[in-house]
C-alpha cells in the first residue's frame with residue numbers, strides 16, 4: 271500500500287478540525303482533512319460567542335460570508351435563572367473588550383455553519399476528503415506518524431504526517447491514542463433531550479436573537495432562535511432521569527415543557543418539527559469531561575476530542591475554535607523551525623487548560639445561582655456540600671491555571687466568586703441599567719479575557735498592543751496571530 275505524506279493530517283471537519291486545518295494551510299503547509307460524514311451534516315451546538323465570530327472566523331477570512339448568511343444575531347443571553355422570578359438579560363455589548371461593532375455573535379444551524387468553515391478550509395488549500403472514517407493512528411516508537419482510514423469505496427488507506435490532529439469530536443474513540451484518561455465531571459453529570467419547533471414565540475427586539483435559558487425544577491431549558499420561525503429547544507436534566515427520557519422521548523419532552531411555565535408560554539402556538547434533519551428528538555449524555563493529556567509527540571487533541579464543559583453559556587464552539595487556533599500556532603511554529611515541539615505544545619496545552627478551567631469555574635458559578643431551588647437537580651449542584659471534593663479534584667486536573675490564588679481551595683474560591691457573580695446579576699435583574707457589575711465580577715472577567723484578546727488581535731493584527739505571556743516563562747503570539755514567539759520584554 272502506498273502511503274501519502276502531508277505536513278498535517280486532521281481527523282474531523284467540525285469547527286475545531288476545519289479551523290486548525292485552514293490556519294496551518296494558510297502558512298503554506300500541506301494539510302489533509304479526513305471527515306467521516308458528507309457535509310452538510312447535523313450537529314448540536316448552535317449558540318456562538320463573539321470571539322468565534324469576530325476573532326477566529328475573521329482570521330479564517332469567513333467573517334463576511336457569515337455576515338451574509340443571514341444567521342440570527344445574538345446580542346447576548348436572556349435568563350430566568352437565579353433567585354429572581356423575572357428574566358434578566360446579559361448583553362455582550364457592555365464588555366469593554368467586546369464593545370462596539372463586534373459585540374454580537376450568531377445563532378447558527380450547524381449544518382450550514384460547519385459547511386461554511388469546511389469549504390473555507392478547501393479554499394485555503396486544505397485537501398478535504400469527506401466520507402472518510404479514520405480508524406486508528408500509526409505509530410513509530412513514541413511518536414504518532416499518521417492515520418489509517420477507510421475511503422468512500424471501502425478501501426483502507428494510510429497517510430503519514432508530521433502532526434496528526436484529532437478533531438473528531440465527542441463520539442470518536444481516536445483520543446485514546448494520545449494517552450492519559452478521559453475524566454468525567456460529576457458536577458455536570460447531566461443529560462440533554464432536545465428537538466426543534468416551528469412557530470415559537472420570540473423575545474422582543476432588539477433581543478429577539480438572544481438565547482433564552484430557563485431554570486426550572488428538573489433542570490434547565492435552552493431556547494435558541496435559528497430563524498424567524500425555527501427554534502432549537504433542549505432540556506438538561508439529571509443523569510438519574512435517563513430512563514424516563516429513554517422510554518418515550520416525546521412524552522418526556524412534553525412533560526418537561528409542561529413543568530416550565532416560561533418555555534410552555536413560548537411554545538404555546540408552536541409545533542414540533544417531525545421530518546427532515548430536525549425531525550428527531552435526540553439525547554446527549556456523558557458530555558462533560560477532560561482528557562488528562564492533550565498531546566503526545568506527533569499528536570494533538572482539539573475541541574470535543576479533548577474536553578467539553580456543559581451546554582450552558584455556549585462555550586463549546588468557542589473552546590473548539592480557540593484550541594484549534596492555539597494548536598495551529600504551535601504547529602506552524604514547529605514546522606517553520608522556530609520552536610521545538612515540546613515548548614510549542616506545552617504552550618498550547620497550558621492555554622487550552624486555562625480557558626477550559628475558567629469556563630468550568632464560571633459555569634459552576636452559574637449553576638450555583640439556583641442552589642436554593644428545592645429540587646434534586648439543583649441541590650446536587652451545591653458546591654459547598656457533597657460535590658466539593660469532586661470540584662476540588664477536577665479543578666486540580668485543570669492544573670490550578672484558572673487562578674493564581676493558592677490561599678483558597680477551589681470550592682472556596684468558586685463559592686466566593688459565585689456570590690460576587692450572583693450579586694452582580696441581582697443588580698441587573700433588579701433594573702440596574704448597566705452591565706458593569708457583571709463584567710467586573712472575577713469569573714466573567716476571566717472568562718472574557720482570552721476571548722477578548724483573540725478578537726482584538728484578529729481586528730487589529732500587527733497594530734494590537736504587544737502581549738505579555740499568559741504564564742511565567744511562556745510564549746507570546748506573533749503579530750499576525752499565526753505562530754508563537756519567545757518573549758523578550760522591551
Ligand code: FAD
Pocket residue numbers: 281282283284285286287304305306307313314315316317318319402403404405437438439440441442444462504554557572573574575578580581583584585586587588590
Ligand atoms: P464536532 O463538531 O463534533 O465535529 C467532529 C467531526 O468529526 C464531525 O463532523 C464528525 O463527523 C467527525 N468524525 C467523528 N469521528 C470521525 C472519524 N473516526 N473519522 C473522521 N471524522 C470523524 N456549543 C456551543 O458553542 N453552543 C451551544 O449552544 C452548544 N450546545 C450544546 C448542547 C449540547 C447538549 C451538547 C452536548 C453540546 C453543545 N455544545 C454547544 C458543544 C458543541 O456541540 C461542541 O463543543 C462542538 O461541536 C465541538 O466542535 P468539534 O469540532 O470539536 O467537534
